[in-house]
Amino acid sequence: MLGVQNLLTYALGALLIILLPGPSSLFTLSVAARLGVRAGYRAAAGMFLGETLLMVATAAGLASLLQANELVFAVVKYAGAGYLTWIAVGMIRAAWAMWRRRDDDTAKAATATATGTADATPPPNGRLFRRSLVITVLNPKAILFFLSFFVQFVDPGYAYPGLSFALLAVVYQAISIAYVTVLIFSGTYLASQFRRRRKLSAGLTTGAGALFLGFAAKLATTGN
Template sequence: MPALAITDLWAFVIAVIVFLAIPGPGTFALLTGTSKGGVRGGYATLAGLVLGDQVLMWLAVAGVAALLKAHPAVFHAVQYAGAAYLVWIGIGLLRAKEGAGTGFIPMQPGHWFRQGFLITVLNPKAIVFYMAFFPLFIDPARDPGLATFAVMALLIAFITLLYCTGIIFIGDALARRLRDNSRFGNWMQRAAGVFLIGFGIRLGTQ
């Protein structure tokens, strides 16, 4: 883009899509919010994920990644908090009563928003990732300025919205088909719990 310091816009867009396609706790949170709260719950979760992502991106731009690298204790404190939160959610799914994971459970959208936001913002590695990711598409001979980073952040949010909208509607359709199959729903709930516990342990031990 001539007015900005972005070197290859299409490569940037493709890279964002590829990273979105890699399953992670955010994807799981989105599917959980959709399965239990319908499309409304899915979009509430998505709003939390996007807001958390924007917070991390702008913290990265502000140079917080350098601070975290210079103070490992701060980095690990946030890392362990995020890992503990994922494990706590996973244990909650494993301890849920039979049938609690099937069908649509009335939940306030704010619950899903908060969960999506915390899952995203409590992962300090994302800050370091953005610090490494942004320079790949910025011309070092030009001053990027805040406008360049703002466009990149908005593009990531827009692409995330489009991509996750597909996940929300596919997840909603699947949940409607499976809501009467309590045995399968209970099995999926426990599998999801194990996944989150494992992911949390991995995050906390890396």
């Protein structure tokens, strides 16, 4: 179909890959847990757009540029690592504030720091979207991954490989949307638990911040 080989095998492989935790999906989950379903979908939209841009860049040959030019790869890599570190520090600071403060409203305001707001008012519609987008696109390894994964399922003799990449991208994003929807609604359930258990909320927020630091370290130390 459109030059794609073993589409079912590809879909199963994509599902397994999507299920692996990453900074974008973790950010979306944390946003949904703090700010609700709508905010979760705003963050998810940024992730979907970022992934789509990476897939388009892969098809356009950017992967070859990153492989050939170490400077470009390093700039994107360290920018991404720095941004993830900044997000992680915000989460850990929010958790520390929640741990120290007993008033629930004040704790909620502190929690918002993790998603870029300093008070309890809802963030601007575009802020969570932009943060999620930046987290997703500042990962040069993702472009190389899409190239190495997609090419295995494209018929080299097909005359229109762009259509093959497009079909693979649509299937990948359909699976990703279903998975992220589960994450978002799981996050709203967690939010109801957090409201009753401030220490649990602080502990899990700290854990999320630590994971982001781990993602940043992994990205900063990886090679091309």
